[in-house]
Amino acid sequence: xxxxxxxxxxxxxxxxxxxxxxxxxxxxxxxxxxxxxxxxxxxxxxxxxxxxxxxxxxxxxxxxxxxxxxxxxxxxxxxxxxxxxxxxxxxxxxxxxxxxxxxxxxxxxxxxxxxxxxxx
Numbered sequence: 001x002x003x004x005x006x007x008x009x010x011x012x013x014x015x016x017x018x019x020x021x022x023x024x025x026x027x028x029x030x031x032x033x034x035x036x037x038x039x040x041x042x043x044x045x046x047x048x049x050x051x052x053x054x055x056x057x058x059x060x061x062x063x064x065x066x067x068x069x070x071x072x073x074x075x076x077x078x079x080x081x082x083x084x085x086x087x088x089x090x091x092x093x094x095x096x097x098x099x100x101x102x103x104x105x106x107x108x109x110x111x112x113x114x115x116x117x118x119x120x
Contacts (some may be wrong), residue, residue: 078103 022117049056068075079086092102115118 051059079116088099088102092099095102097105111120
């Protein structure tokens with residue numbers, strides 16, 4: 001039994017093999033083609049999001065950066081030894097604030113002290 005399909009091109013009937021009918025170009029982030037693959041059963045837990053985890057993380061990071069920009073925040077990377085990070089975590093937790101907020105507060109206090117001394 002043949003499970004292929006028939007296709008009409010320029011008025012002529014063409015036989016299309018099943019392998020050809022299953023191959024389609026699909027972009028993961030393309031929302032218009034999602035319904036084309038909705039009927040296919042896949043093993044394992046059903047997806048709650050059509051995008052891969054890597055793509056979700058990329059989109060979430062982009063959205064976070066946009067939110068930060070709206071709030072007037074700039075990204076600064078800082079490398080500290082584990083002992084300093086642990087001390088900052090403990091102090092931030094005792095003050096019920098995030099480590100980022102604590103570091104910002106400490107930097108602003110230090111800058112204010114330097115300004116009052118006329119250093120900055």
